[in-house]
Amino acid sequence: MLQTRRCGELSEADDDTEQTLCGWLQETRNLGGIAFLQLRDSTGIAQLTLPKKKVGEDNFKVWTAIARESTLRVTGTVKANQEAPNGLELVPTELEVLNAAATPLPLGVVDRIESEIETRLNARYLDLRRPEVAAFFRIRAAISGAVHNHLRREGFLEVQTPKIIASATEGGTALFPVQYFDREAYLAQSPQLYKQVLMSGGLDRVYEVGPAFRAEEHNTPRHLNEFISIDIEMSWADDDDVMGVMERLVATCAESVSQEAEALTALEMAPLEVELPLPRITYDEAIEIASAKADIAWGDDLSMEATRAIAEQYGGFYFITKWPLSLKPFYIQAEGEKHSKGFDFMFREVEMTSGGQRVHDVALLELRLREQGLDPKEFGHYLEPFRYGMLAMVFSGAQNVRECVLFPRDRNRLTP
RNA sequence: GCCCCGAUAGUGUAGUGGCCUAUCAUGCAGCCUUGUCGAGGCUGCGACCCGGGUUCAAAUCCCGGUCGGGGCGCCA
The missing domain is CATH 2.40.50.140 (Nucleic acid-binding proteins)
Structure with a gap:
């Protein structure tokens, strides 16, 4: 022994x-x-x-x-x-x-000096030895367990779909090309097309937790080029049903995280309280609140400035519902003339994910696609992927998603 | 991709044209010390991101690059 x-x-x-x-x-x-x-x-x-x-x-x-x-x-x-x-x-x-450890260390594990995240990520193997850093991953694991337990309990089937795909399934996102033997392939940016097929195949409630890759050249504390997404798809449901799943899921995560007392203490983080039902404000109400503090008009997307104004009144999780049709993807169902059954799920000023009720009428779908100058053979999905790192970030109080990802991949980082 | 800000020992920093042979802390190396728990004392080591330019003189000013921070855009 x-x-x-x-x-x-x-x-x-x-x-x-x-x-x-x-x-x-x-x-x-x-x-x-x-x-x-x-x-x-x-x-x-x-x-x-x-x-x-x-x-x-x-x-x-x-x-x-x-x-x-x-x-x-x-x-x-x-x-x-x-x-x-x-x-x-x-x-x-x-x-x-x-x-024997090399000396001097690239990063002091118990030194009083706080290193920059860049230095820390370069020496992640040392950084992770600090309890407050390991705590982020305890919380992440707690969320992971809660997500699986909860969705299974609500009758969702866990699935795994391919991460190497043949073509750009969506017009918008830049994909990473990969060599697939003698052909060009891409890293999947979302399981959406496959989820879609599963709905048709009769698996009417599915979810997938897995990696997604996006070749966007953004550089923010919230975006990564590789992230673990929680992707949910359900049939026979409207936007309210989907919001119900989401808020119960988040409440379960909060409950699960609150039991990680040691990790929360290490992070000096109070457990987040999630009281259901979460507030739902309409886009129209959001514009009214935001317009007092930001230069914004009906039909505009909500800038960080605008959501900050809203966050002053809504301190935790909430939904912004009934977005203008023009701001939502073609596959989101209309409500009335100008509004849609699309919503955003927010934490303070940050958009966590979005979702909505999908158009199921194929003819209407094609019409909407053509209106936007897109190819009708492409499909949409109910819920945008939930980024794991984002949930971990919120529950742990991290200022940067990279804190909550063991080995983050961003605009410039490919190692370690 | 755009705008603003930044880059100094292993780590974190001070330094706004000559007082810089560059500050302090931590670290590392050596010595002293029998109850440390942010141990203590003494001695030493170690750095101006890269490439051009301005100037008698550049860590400091200018241009380009790289990387980082914040914001925006993009993310149908």
Whole structure:
């Protein structure tokens, strides 16, 4: 057995027993006649205490010279001691360096200095060793679990569709071309076309959680060129039904995240309260609110400036419903003359995703397509993909999506 | 793709034409120190993004590039 305890698992009951621990050497405090080493793994920190007389001159010299963030395996006797952190320490008899860390580190794991996200991403393997960084991924995982549980409970079937596709299925988004043997192919920007086929195939409630790729050259704290999307499609439903699914889904996520007390504490983040039903404001109302603070007229898309004004009144999640037909894709159903059954799902000033009721009449669909000068053989979908990173960002309080993605792909970043 | 702002030791920063042989912290290296937990003390190491230009003189001013931050656009 490589280890007999995790670093965070030592207890009073282990007093005077021999144990073996593995972990990263977080810090060494050498006081001359005695030294303290902090050994860390994902469960916590154990203090190794090295009284020079007990461990011997030679061991003392070698063991206190090990570079920070090296990986160690250490065996010794556990001692309960009031002066030790958590009241426990381990006095080593054997200490093996599994891997010595390079020095100096590109990034201090426990240093007081806060590095820029750019530096951190370049040394992500070190960055992730910080509890507040790992916390983002605990929250992400909590959301992931909640999404699957919830949608399954509501009768949605999880599906996986191809990520290598033959042609640009949508007119708008730039795709990444890839070489597929001797043909050109693309990385999928959305599962929409396949979801569409599944609806026809009788799987009338499906969802997919998977990667999506968009070759857009934007550079914002919210956009990535590769992201994990939560994509939902349901038949026999109108825009209200879809909003119902979305708000219940988000409420389940909030509930699940609120149980991640340790991660939230590390992030200094209060759990988000989601009270159902979420507010629904119409586009017309949104324009009225926004026009007091922003230069905006009916028929305009809502700028960041406009949504900030709205966010002053709606602090959490909410829907903006009944958008002008002209601002929504051709496949969204009309409501009256100028309005549509399309909605945006918002968190404060940020658009999380959008959705709506689709036009199911093929003739009408083709007419609307031609009006927009598009090819009628293309189809739409009920719900724009939900970006995982965005949910994680909101629930963790991150200022940049890159925080919530292990190895983000953006305009300039392809490694690590 | 457009606009505004920025780039200085491993990391984070100070420095607005000569006082820069470039500040401070952290780190790293060495020495001292038997209860550290943001350990402490002493000594040392280490940097002006790249390419042009202006000037007697450039980290500092100008032009181009690269990269980063914010906003916009794009994301039917």
